[in-house]
Amino acid sequence: MFPNHDEVDPIDAYGRLDRLPDGRPRVRLNMIASLDGAAALAGRSGALGGSADKALFAVLRSLADVILVGAGTVRAEKYGPPHLDDEARGRRREAGLAEVPEIAVVTRSCHLEWESKFFTEAQRRPVVVTVAGADEASRRRADAVADVLLAGDDDVDLAQAVQLLGERGHDNVLCEGGPGVAAQAAAAGVIDEVCLTVAPLVVGGDAHRILDGPEVDPAQRMHVVHVLEADSYLFMRYSRPPS
Numbered sequence: 030m031f032p033n034h035d036e037v038d039p040i041d042a043y044g045r046l047d048r049l050p051d052g053r054p055r056v057r058l059n060m061i062a063s064l065d066g067a068a069a070l071a072g073r074s075g076a077l078g079g080s081a082d083k084a085l086f087a088v089l090r091s092l093a094d095v096i097l098v099g100a101g102t103v104r105a106e107k108y109g110p111p112h113l114d115d116e117a118r119g120r121r122r123e124a125g126l127a128e129v130p131e132i133a134v135v136t137r138s139c140h141l142e143w144e145s146k147f148f149t150e151a152q153r154r155p156v157v158v159t160v161a162g163a164d165e166a167s168r169r170r171a172d173a174v175a176d177v178l179l180a181g182d183d184d185v186d187l188a189q190a191v192q193l194l195g196e197r198g199h200d201n202v203l204c205e206g207g208p209g210v211a212a213q214a215a216a217a218g219v220i221d222e223v224c225l226t227v228a229p230l231v232v233g234g235d236a237h238r239i240l241d242g243p244e245v246d247p248a249q250r251m252h253v254v255h256v257l258e259a260d261s262y263l264f265m266r267y268s269r270p271p272s
């Protein structure tokens with residue numbers, strides 16, 4: 030059996046991540062999978078989660094400087110701007126952080142719903158991470174509502190994207206997927222920590238795994254920091270072994 034999720038202070042159990050000695054921000058990946066490895070149910074990851082998972086999602090956001098997410102997830106999960114409760118905001122203020130983390134969306138097409146609440150209700154101007162090859166009109170449209178970072182010609186280079194976020198003063202990045210962006214970040218060698226929730230559901234079907242993209246070569250070995258349980262959900266925190 031594992032310690033119950035409710036018996037630990039999640040802020041202590043997860044903590045903030047610092048930059049690496051070489052100056053790169055550390056990246057924490059937070060994902061959920063069914064027992065049989067599906068990253069979504071009926072096209073959305075939200076359908077896999079329970080209340081403890083939602084609470085953890087909020088805690089990890091509250092510990093992050095910036096959230097990095099793929100455009101596919103923003104569309105599928107109908108992302109709004111990050112919201113934190115008063116307690117989390119207060120904690121961040123006391124720590125000298127902005128009240129809410131920044132959020133950065135990776136897109137090649139640079140076609141996002143510019144009129145959606147993600148942009149119109151944002152407390153902090155969002156960041157769009159795109160490519161030089163995106164059409165100019167779309168980039169101009171993005172410029173009107175977001176800070177635009179170029180991190181490649183035809184594909185966003187995830188290592189470069191993380192570096193650029195570091196140059197904005199961010200020490201730690203919370204990557205919320207989806208599987209496409211997470212796989213590329215892992216292959217680029219910039220995933221330092223994996224927080225994986227295993228949902229007690231067997232769903233079958235053909236949903237992606239939590240990483241869907243290039244192979245990580247050589248495979249990245251991680252070591253376990255903790256495993257917690259709540260309502261048959263398992264909450265695993267793995268990180269790179271210290272080098």
Ligand SMILES: NC(=O)c1ccc[n+]([C@@H]2O[C@H](COP(=O)([O-])OP(=O)(O)OC[C@H]3O[C@@H](n4cnc5c(N)ncnc54)[C@H](OP(=O)(O)O)[C@@H]3O)[C@@H](O)[C@H]2O)c1
Binds near residue numbers: 073075
């Ligand atoms: N289980 C979980 O924890 C979890 C977490 C998040 C999401 N999900 C699920 O995953 C599904 C979405 O997965 P996904 O893989 O399509 O989403 P994704 O990784 O969030 O987004 C894919 C999109 O990101 C952009 N992109 C990816 N790589 C890029 C690159 N190198 N350069 C530039 N742009 C790039 C492209 O956007 P453009 O199309 O705009 O060019 C691409 O269509 C949904 O069902 C969602 O619910 C699951």
